[in-house]
Amino acid sequence: MEKILTKKSFPQWVKKLSLYKIYAPVRDNDICNLEAIDNPESIDLDCSNTVLSPKKIIFPQREIYLEFETSDENKLQVKEILPEETPSVIFGVRPCDAKALTLTDKVFSGDFKDPYYWKRRNSTTLIGLACNIPPSPNCFCLSVGGSPHSKEGLDILMTDLGDKYFVESLSEKGSTLINLAKPLFQQPKAADKKAVEKTQAEAEKKIVRQIKDIKKIPSILENMFDSPLWDKESLSCLRCGICTYLCPTCHCFDINDEVSSSSPVKGKRVRTWDNCQFPDFTMHSSGHNPRPDRSSRLRQRILHKFQYFVELYKDYQCTGCGRCISKCPVGIDIIEVLDKVSDYGS
Amino acid sequence: MVNLEDLKNEAHKLLKEGTVKYIIGYERGTNGLLPIPAFIKNPEDVERLIWDPTCVFNLTRFLVDEKRRKASEKEPDERPVGVIVKGCDSRALVVLLQEKFINRDDVYILGVSCEEAGVLDEKKLAKTLKGKKAKNIEFTKNDNFVVMTEDGKTEISAKEILAERCLECKANFPVIYDILLGEKVKRKSDKPFGSLEKFESLSKEERWTFWKEQLDKCIRCYACRSVCPMCYCDECVADTINFAVTADTTAEEKAQKIKWAEKSPVTSENFVYHLVRAIHLAGRCIDCGECERVCPLDIPLRLLNKKLEKEAKELFDYEVGFDPDQPSLVSSFKDEDPEDFIR
Ligand code: SF4
Ligand code: SF4
Ligand code: SF4
Numbered sequence: 001m002e003k004i005l006t007k008k009s010f011p012q013w014v015k016k017l018s019l020y021k022i023y024a025p026v027r028d029n030d031i032c033n034l035e036a037i038d039n040p041e042s043i044d045l046d047c048s049n050t051v052l053s054p055k056k057i058i059f060p061q062r063e064i065y066l067e068f069e070t071s072d073e074n075k076l077q078v079k080e081i082l083p084e085e086t087p088s089v090i091f092g093v094r095p096c097d098a099k100a101l102t103l104t105d106k107v108f109s110g111d112f113k114d115p116y117y118w119k120r121r122n123s124t125t126l127i128g129l130a131c132n133i134p135p136s137p138n139c140f141c142l143s144v145g146g147s148p149h150s151k152e153g154l155d156i157l158m159t160d161l162g163d164k165y166f167v168e169s170l171s172e173k174g175s176t177l178i179n180l181a182k183p184l185f186q187q188p189k190a191a192d193k194k195a196v197e198k199t200q201a202e203a204e205k206k207i208v209r210q211i212k213d214i215k216k217i218p219s220i221l222e223n224m225f226d227s228p229l230w231d232k233e234s235l236s237c238l239r240c241g242i243c244t245y246l247c248p249t250c251h252c253f254d255i256n257d258e259v260s261s262s263s264p265v266k267g268k269r270v271r272t273w274d275n276c277q278f279p280d281f282t283m284h285s286s287g288h289n290p291r292p293d294r295s296s297r298l299r300q301r302i303l304h305k306f307q308y309f310v311e312l313y314k315d316y317q318c319t320g321c322g323r324c325i326s327k328c329p330v331g332i333d334i335i336e337v338l339d340k341v342s343d344y345g346s
Numbered sequence: 347m348v349n350l351e352d353l354k355n356e357a358h359k360l361l362k363e364g365t366v367k368y369i370i371g372y373e374r375g376t377n378g379l380l381p382i383p384a385f386i387k388n389p390e391d392v393e394r395l396i397w398d399p400t401c402v403f404n405l406t407r408f409l410v411d412e413k414r415r416k417a418s419e420k421e422p423d424e425r426p427v428g429v430i431v432k433g434c435d436s437r438a439l440v441v442l443l444q445e446k447f448i449n450r451d452d453v454y455i456l457g458v459s460c461e462e463a464g465v466l467d468e469k470k471l472a473k474t475l476k477g478k479k480a481k482n483i484e485f486t487k488n489d490n491f492v493v494m495t496e497d498g499k500t501e502i503s504a505k506e507i508l509a510e511r512c513l514e515c516k517a518n519f520p521v522i523y524d525i526l527l528g529e530k531v532k533r534k535s536d537k538p539f540g541s542l543e544k545f546e547s548l549s550k551e552e553r554w555t556f557w558k559e560q561l562d563k564c565i566r567c568y569a570c571r572s573v574c575p576m577c578y579c580d581e582c583v584a585d586t587i588n589f590a591v592t593a594d595t596t597a598e599e600k601a602q603k604i605k606w607a608e609k610s611p612v613t614s615e616n617f618v619y620h621l622v623r624a625i626h627l628a629g630r631c632i633d634c635g636e637c638e639r640v641c642p643l644d645i646p647l648r649l650l651n652k653k654l655e656k657e658a659k660e661l662f663d664y665e666v667g668f669d670p671d672q673p674s675l676v677s678s679f680k681d682e683d684p685e686d687f688i689r
Contacts, residue, residue: 029644030469032385033643051642084610127634137377137378137479235383236383237407240569241565241566241567242569242640242642245567246567246642256609258608258610270608272611278568279585280585326377327642329639333375333376336376
């Protein structure tokens with residue numbers, strides 16, 4: 001289904017979706033965050049890409065698995081906690097972030113379908129916004145199989161045409177949202193479709209950053225485990241969690257028991273994000289750490305994304321959003337590292 | 347004015363003569379104007395060095411890495427490491443020396459003076475340029491920066507785009523050095539605790555609301571800790587494993603260790619992390635502003651540190667980072683120290 005929605009009517013559409021919990025980009029001084037909103041006027045679709053991607057909603061940083069408590073007879077009682085299935089809509093999803101969810105889908109499926117992830121995933125509708133202008137100077141989606149107007153993983157794609165949006169429904173979930181506010185939408189004219197095509201072609205030209213030889217990278221990496229490159233490229237790495245926590249595709253987690261009382265024993269088992277750049281990520285209980293230094297940790301980040309993930313799922317675990325480049329405190333640049341990997345192979 | 351060629355020449359000489367094993371400086375990176383730390387070993391590579399108002403990092407942070415690396419080497423190279431420091435960075439070095447974390451003989455200090463300017467705040471610059479991209483930026487006299495964009499040169503008043511800390515800088519030239527480039531001149535019209543004014547006018551309740559809102563945003567990426575030259579502890583209360591485990595540590599010992607802060611990014615745990623960090627920086631933070639710069643969520647961390655700096659000044663007349671022989675704030679005692687806050 002293809003429709004036209006004027007920018008003026010956009011807030012009215014959002015209002016019509018009152019049965020859903022709405023998330024959208026909002027501006028907070030110099031940055032943009034994805035937040036739950038009540039007022040459609042607070043939505044800022046002109047935002048640069050949000051600090052955190054929709055990952056923070058579908059795979060939240062903290063998830064409670066269960067609650068436990070000892071009874072009077074000193075018996076342990078355990079109560080499973082599952083997230084409520086709140087129908088939600090996320091506006092302003094960038095194509096790279098939608099693609100990222102399709103990658104995380106693979107991880108949380110397989111032999112075991114993670115109920116926490118899928119409950120949130122299935123109850124969320126993703127409304128994308130094509131990037132007419134790259135939302136970050138470090139965007140490189142074209143290098144990793146994406147594009148600024150890719151529809152992959154989205155339920156609706158909106159393209160900004162000046163005073164209106166071209167709204168394309170891509171799934172049943174998407175059509176439902178449009179049908180809830182039918183009178184607001186018009187039929188597109190031939191000129192509108194032309195305008196979309198033109199905007200899309202121009203958008204691609206505006207993406208300046210690219211990886212040199214991405215196709216060859218997975219096989220080159222196979223022989224680079226012991227390369228001195230990792231040492232060199234990671235010299236300034238601070239071992240913080242920015243590149244991984246902000247990455248829409250990074251999905252590692254930790255499970256801890258948070259005990260709030262010791263007698264009677266009471267607490268929660270929670271899962272929280274974890275990441276391979278923290279020194280204690282691979283720490284064994286013996287004190288041995290198989291990834292003891294920054295060089296082995298940078299290697300892990302690159303190999304996981306561009307070798308292991310490709311072997312497992314036939315896709316890169318990177319969608320070119322550019323966040324890890326833009327926000328790295330010391331300017332470690334994944335494109336540069338990968339270009340050096342290609343040089344290494346030739 | 348600091349001449350980049352002079353800096354390169356000095357660096358070249360030090361490397362060529364083998365006085366230092368390598369030099370930590372700034373070079374151009376690939377993420378816009380943000381430089382990257384350069385670790386230069388070969389004399390000819392000094393050509394990569396830059397010095398301009400984009401050189402925000404506090405490079406003394408990498409001396410912490412160097413110390414660890416050296417400790418792990420069997421036959422370490424005993425020569426000092428050269429490091430380029432601004433005024434604020436040099437004060438960080440003073441603290442590291444004062445705490446005997448670093449030996450004076452292990453560093454060769456190339457001081458550069460910010461003279462009447464300082465370094466820029468990327469976000470302020472982006473706002474001022476309204477979408478235009480800066481290609482190059484230089485200091486001039488008359489308190490201005492010359493910014494090159496695709497539309498040519500523009501002059502912007504330093505005040506508009508200087509990092510907040512530079513506007514409050516106590517001495518924008520190095521206080522300790524082996525070589526000094528540039529002059530020991532200080533910016534005029536500085537307000538040492540200017541950024542606190544608005545914050546201090548808030549009531550207790552308003553402050554609580556403010557900090558709760560700010561710290562609830564924290565995702566505990568620990569970039570603020572990791573970038574800080576003062577956060578050099580091997581074991582941090584914020585980590586899941588916050589004590590040294592060896593093959594000899596018994597299960598019982600492990601079970602008895604206290605977990606100070608849970609990994610969950612919730613109000614209580616975020617406050618534990620940030621308050622522990624703030625208190626541990628009292629009398630140590632030299633206001634290089636790196637924690638605030640790197641925070642992806644834009645949490646105004648400088649405010650916390652600045653407030654403690656002010657308390658140290660007012661209560662104990664303590665100023666950090668000027669004298670490596672001065673006893674440290676929290677481990678020293680004077681008869682005239684006020685006690686009225688101990689109840
Ligand atoms: S690796 Fe970097 S560029 Fe790729 S998806 Fe993750 S954050 Fe984005
Ligand atoms: S705080 Fe002072 S010394 Fe540091 S960069 Fe700013 S002006 Fe220079
Ligand atoms: S850098 Fe910001 S988000 Fe990261 S831990 Fe520090 S305050 Fe929290």
